[in-house]
Amino acid sequence: MDNIVEVRDLCVTFKTSEGSVYAVSNVNLDLAEGKTLALLGESGSGKSVTMKSLMRLHPPHKTQITGSIHVAGRDVLALGNRELSDLRGKDIAMVFQEPMLAFDPVFKVGDQIAEVVMRHEGCSYEAGRDRALEMMECVHIPSPRKRLDAYPHEMSGGMRQRAMIALALACRPTVLLADEPTTALDATVQIQVLLLLRELQREFGMSMIFVTHDVGVAIEVADEIAVMYGGRIVEQGPVDQVMTDPWHPYTQGLLGATVYPNMDPATRLVSIPGAPPQLYRQITECAFAPRCPHATDECHQPLPPPTQTDQRMARCIRLPEVAGALPRASVLPQ
């Protein structure tokens, strides 16, 4: 098995006072070693839930997870608590949009990184601090030795983001999950962090899943892209192919709705009417049907298996007819 991450038929359902929320349905993912997969989708489409499932971070009593998840050859859904905490940080680690979630505000950054290393590798405090320093250098934090003793709130936004990456990578995980780590950053800082992640990935031979709602960010970092809508992956494939020749009407709509540099102000944006679906029932038909310009009666029937080629997948019954149908789909350079 060459894939470092393999997800099969993942379904995640939350029990809430308002009934079940079908957050993720029938998700399949394959991540090859050393590669980056971007999960692209709008708010509420299930990106973060998918990521948290890979680390089993959901509240156990309120969450029902079915399907299978393998990370670095381990069956994640079958792991006990001890093995789980072993897995987290060592095989798979996560960075978030908000670094303050990853750090405890009352402890020094250097000590928090050292603590993780000590816990996973059973080393001394000194060895942990040495690793912390090494990691702070790796992520290009200026005056790293001094910053080891800084508290999280004493760092600027960009620096905290780097420190969080240092924390996540301290035990050299084989897989890094990055959940919108640059969304809250300014443009000039965002590109620094994206370049840093790419560099570290090469250096450490890591695999990465990168969640974003920004097409440009996905193009900067990813080899493969998976587009999520209503809890399902609706399209997947190599990033250049999906971005230049989107098959699924939702992907086409998303690209048409995005404003690109040097667009003629007289061009109207392709707007997708309506809003994403509520997930209070299990959607077996195409979740995009209420907003899709190509929808017909058969689109409201349960969806058959997706269209699959060697490299690409799309979940639309009107393929190949509707592939490349929107005029703006050709906006990206071929």
Add this chain to the structure above:
Amino acid sequence: MTAFLQVEGLQKYFPIGKNFLGRPTQVVKAVEDVSFATERGKTLGIVGESGCGKSTTARLLMDLSPPDQGRITIDGQAYGKGAGRKPITALRKRMQMVFQDSYASLNARLTIEESIAFGPKINGASDREASTKARDLLDRVGLDPDNFIRRYPHELSGGQRQRVNIARALAIDPEIVILDEAVSALDKSVQAQVLNLLADLKAEFDLTYLFISHDLNVVQYVSDDVIVMYLGQVVESGPAQAMYSTPAHPYTAALLSALPALHPKDRKTRAPLEGDPPNPISPPSGCRFHPRCPFAEPMCAETVPPLADIGGGRHVACHMRVPGSGYPEVRPIVTVAPSPTA
């Protein structure tokens, strides 16, 4: 000849921290000597990184916070303190604002109708007139009045709430609408709907927009003219297309080349700037951009570059662009290519 909307020398310092005498120990120079102008029916974009003073500028214009200094003129009528000026509160009838957070800017206890009708009522409309206006505007922003008029803000999606905010801003027939990150929190598919709507409304009601955003692509798409702010000051201003194709200020150039690529083969290999934007509490001396500027010369740390006219309606605050400034090798506008285009 003055422009339709003219803003001159706007300034706002926020005192922060207190010593034992209760005196502020520091000031945040949030907005300093900000001037700009725009014509009726145009869109003026305002860009810059977080904390550079965009929202403070908007709040000063709307009188949500009093400026320390500055002068605002609409159609030749001056507003503010001083002889011959109307009180700045009178501005609000001519200027309205839509904020980023669609939820916080609506009163949770008012129905959609009450929220939209509020402005017309306090401006003397009868209940009936105000209600008719609310229905008309809801229809105009693409929300079926019968379906939405009695709902509360929490019963709407983010995009629908932002449409209500736009309807509410238009309810007192303003001439100028300030859009402060008004589409930034929306998903792309919904953002496109709202941007199309804003374009239609602008044409229909002959509106003038101040469009504040950190999204450079959206600003280029909607704006006639753009101003770029850095640490409370305007560093460049001018027609959007000229500025985007040949940025004059090194900071503008850096912002544009920080935009993510459109094709994997054009991926960035180098970040245009290192480090985070510095703090407006103790901004750098001379040119505030000098610690991050790849073209900085010793004089840049000492002398403040004025916002100089470089022709074509463009202004830039950079010694490198101004003959006679003392900069060793004054250069014409560099063509730092923005992200590749379709």
